[in-house]
Structures are given as structure tokens and as C-alpha cells.
Amino acid sequence: MYRFPQKIRHFFYKTFIGNRIIKFENPIKVINGDRVWFISDMHFGHRNIINWCRPEFKNIKIMHQRLISNWNYHIGHYDRVFCLGDFGDFRYFKKLNGKITLAKGNHDNKQWNKQFIIQYRDMKFLAIHDPDSRDTRWFDGDWIIHGHTHINSPFVDIYRKRINVSVEVINYTPISMEEIYTIIQESKNYGDNRQSL
Template identity: 35%
Template sequence: MSNVFFISDHHFGHKPIIDFESRPFKDVDEMNEVMIEKWNAVVGKQDKVFHLGDFSFLNKEKTQAIVSRLNGYKILILGNHDRGRSRAWWLDAGFDEVSEYPIIYKDFFFLSHEPMYMNFHMPYVNVHGHIHSQKYEGVNYFNVSVEHWDYTPLTFEQIRDAVVPSEEQ
């Protein structure tokens, strides 16, 4: 049985993010390698991963090299730093699917790069990235930026169990 994972904001190849977010890496090469190792430590070949944007700052060849090393069927929801490149570019870089728009998953989880406005009438939980180490308050938001999760993708069950009271599962 395969698992479904969620993660965002790797910023592969982006040296300034180490200082911007106080990432615990001596340089960009170490950051890239550790993040690949942490991904593959939990994601198997048959698993599915939703990457919620801001994947890589590298050129296509170097991005392809990273994507090809990562386990799983990879779906990218474009983030603000990904949008300078076309869907076709990201597909050529190795993603199995690429969406320019948010995705509703299991009729309840609203997957997007940036946090989306959720009023109290909306039944969704917004699984998002973009704001890195910051956090939105409230039960309608779940930040999967790498800084919150030790650079490791989270399973669907980890997110569900954190946001849905156990009697509703």
C-alpha cells in the first residue's frame, strides 16, 4: 500500500534561504543533500508526494538531477518562485504532474502554495507552504514548509490526525 506525503519550500540551490530562515546547513550543497536524504528516508518508490511549491532555484539540468533522485510519484503545485517557469519546464524537470492552481484533496484538504483566505463557513483545511517558519493560527491552516518538519515530508495521516478530531475520522 502506498502512502501520500506533503511538503513545500525546499528552495533547492537557493543559498540565501539558509540565512533568511536560519537553516542549519553550512552551505547549499549540504542543504540539498540532507533534504534529499530526509525525503527518501520516508517516501518509498510507490508513494505519492504533493510538493506545495518553491521547489528549486537551479537550472533544468540540476533540477532534473534532484527530482530523479527523489522517491515517489511527484505532484508540484506551483509556488511563487516556480511560476517564472512553465508547466512544461517542470514536467521536463521530472515532475509527474504540475498544477498552476490549488487542488482539493479528499473533499476536505485545500492544497495551495500560499495560505488561502478561509472564513469560518469554509469546511476545508488549507494545507500550504510559502510562509516558511511562520504559522497561521487556527484549525483551518496547516503549514507544510520544510522548516516546521525537519525537512521531511509528512504523511496524509499525520496532517489529518493533527487537524481532525479523532471522533470524526
């Protein structure tokens, strides 16, 4: 079977698919919230993470299988995924579906962007790895989507307006922009924070 050269495939993706999901402007504009996803702190290849906060896994191989199968079950080939740091071993990148945009975490060696400003519907979000870093003080938008804290902060912090997408609090499964938006709208009915998804 004939395969189109990469430039032609990229042109068709950008023209007919990519611009219907997301527009890389300033801020990034999410058009289809069901096809834009968030996740953080996979820690591929980091054995110590199991002892620290993932005791449900017997070994790293089982952890990798669950992370990859959950990811690929939900993420389509052309979906956009914002991975908010601590990806881990980059060899696992090729095993995952979707167009992945990486933010730099404290365990990452690559020089990726540290943060993204994202507009979805009537809300503006800051997507960043560490929500307590100095990089968030300037943000005057609505909510912060972050990782880094693992199980040490709730999934939804209604008081500080933060969504924690560390894998341990979102059941090791990416969460869509639309689902985050819906949860935030429903958060007005919460009496307190939500610890996990």
C-alpha cells in the first residue's frame, strides 16, 4: 500500500482535522473538547514511583501496561494530548496514540515548554506541571490544570481553582477538556474538594 510522504500527511491533518480540534494561537484555542486530553506524571521507567505512591502495581511492567492500555483505549490517532510533565522514559512515546504536546516536569531532561495558556468556551486555563512554582503567580485566568503533586493534592481543589491530572487521582486514564469543563461547572455544588475522579 502506498504511503503519502510526511509533508502531505501533515498538510491533510492540519487542514482537515487539526484545526477542528485545536488552534495553536496565543492562547491555544480548544475547539473540540472531546478530542483534547490531559494527563501528568506517567513516570515511564521509574521503578521507585511504585513504592512511593502506586502500591497497587506489583511491578513496573504491569504499571506500563495499564498506563498504555488506558491511554490508547481513550485517545484516537488524531486526538491532542497535553502531557503535563514527568513523562519518563521517552521510548514509550511511540507506543501511545494521539498528537502529544509535552510540558516539562521536574523529572524530564528534554527542553519542552513549561506551560500553556488554553482557552475553552468561556474559560481560560493555565496548564503547567508544578502549580506552586513562581511561574503561576502572573496567571489571571480561571483555573490551573496541573500535575506534580500526585496524591498530595485533590483532583479538584475548589478553593484554589486547580485540577490535578496526576495519573493516581484520575485512575491512570487521560481526562478530556470537556470533562474537566463539566466538572468545574458542577464544582459550584460541591461542599468540599474532590479527592479523585
